[in-house]
Amino acid sequence: MQKHYYLIHFQYLGFRYHGWLKQPELRTVGYMIEKTLKFILDHNRFKILVASRTDAKVSANHSAFELFVNEPLNPDQLLTDFNLNLPNDIKVLKIEEKDKNFSIINAPKTKEYIYLFSFEEKCHPFCAPLISSFQDHLDIELMKAGALLFQGKHNFTKYCTKPKPGATFEREILVSKIKENTMYKASFFPDKSYAYVIRSKGFLRYQVRLIMGQLLSLGRGEISLNDIRKSLKGNDNQPLRHIVPASGLILNKIEFD
Incomplete structure (x- = not known):
């Protein structure tokens, strides 16, 4: 039987989900996608594979998954059916038909994440799904200098939790910078918020x-700038413990070959 392949671009607000991966008795993004597909197709003879698995409360402005199915589908109708039946915090953006040579694992050229944050004054509660609010003073200019240190090829052994067997810790970061947030705005957002932007071919768990x-x-x-430099040399395998909340993290875009 001939297989048919579709690349489905989508976005979601992750605040009420326990990540992408299906888990018993937990609401996940992957579960909602599969549940909706079963309803649309009226069967479960399909497979989906996502380009980037996100953790609980992490959102995505642009993600993608590949659909493997035995029958041909009309991409335009499938997009309409998806958005009629998905919850309001998940939206399909575009559907492309592919062939058997396409691989959702190998096709992404780069992935870009952003982390939205503000400091000193506590944010309006409506900001909670998107912005992490730190109520102490931060030296933002020093943080900008620190962000640049991660750019380039480094050893990220300390920047990973529970790595998979055979994981490669030598990674190249193409972009690492902090800038004022101009991407996401709302009337209840603080007057000034910031975005940490990072782009690479791929990332380690919790990196x-x-x-x-x-x-x-x-x-x-x-810590100092020199502490960050030392942490990227790979001389210490002890993972870092300070991990920021997930709800400020957004998978901003995936670039495909």
């Missing part, structure tokens, strides 16, 4: 949140 934890420690004066 971005551990990097942001180091930058937060730097901004608080708890």
Whole structure:
């Protein structure tokens, strides 16, 4: 039987989900996608594989998954059916038909995450799904300098929790910077908020949140720029413990070859 392949671009607010991966008795993004597909197709003879698995409360402005199914589908109708039946915090953006040579695992050229945060004054509660609010003073200029240290090729052994067997810790970070947040705005957002932007081919488990934890420690004066430099040399295998909350993290975009 001939297989059919579809690349489905989508976005979601992750605040009420326990990540992507299906888990018993927990609401996950992957579970909602599969549940909706079963309803639309009226069967469960399909498989889905996501480009980037996110953790609990992490959102995605642009993610993608591949659908493997035995019958041909109309992409436009499938997109309409998805958005009619998915909950309001998940939206399908575009559907592309692919062939058997396409691989959702190998096709992503880069992945970009952003971490939204503010400091000193506590945010409006409506900000909670998107912005982490730190109520102490942060040296934002020092944090900007620290963010640049992660750019380039480094050993990220300390910036990973429970790595998979055979994980590669030598990674190249293409972009690592802190800038004022101009991407996401709302009337209840603080007057000034910031975005940590990081882009790479791929990331280790909790890598971005551990990097942001180091930058937060730097901004608080708890560590120095030299401490960050040392942490990237691979001489110490003890993982860092300061991990920031998940709800400020957004998978911003995936670039495909």
